Amino acid sequence: MQQSSKPKTRRKxxxxxxxxxxxxxxxxxxxxxxxxxxxxxxLGVSENLIYRWKNQNQGVKKANGEQNELSLENQQLKD
Incomplete structure (x- = not known):
């Protein structure tokens, strides 16, 4: 059995x-x-990748929420 010499490409x-x-x-x-x-x-996407995207999305939402809280607090301190 002969293996392919092509390098494995990443799906986008x-x-x-x-x-x-x-x-x-x-x-x-x-x-x-x-x-x-x-x-x-x-969709032909691995479950691990789906969970990674879900966790990344939750991290972005959390970071945005923290940023909004900080902006609100800064605005209150300025007033």
Missing amino acids: YDRTGGPADFKSEIVKMLVSGQTAAYVSKA
């Missing part, structure tokens, strides 16, 4: 609106109640 998940849109759509699917296993099989 850039659907119509770009990779960020594709990732956010997957996270929305999870939030709406679909399982990571179902989304994984339906």
Whole structure:
């Protein structure tokens, strides 16, 4: 058996609106109640990657929330 000499390439998940849109759509699917296993099989994306995107999305939301709190506090201190 002969192995391919081609290096393994990484898949890029850039659907119509770009990779960020594709990732956010997957996270929305999870939030709406679909399982990571179902989304994984339906879209051909590994479950681990789906969970990573979900965690990254939650981290962004948390960071934005903290930033908003800091901005509000700074504004209150200025007044």
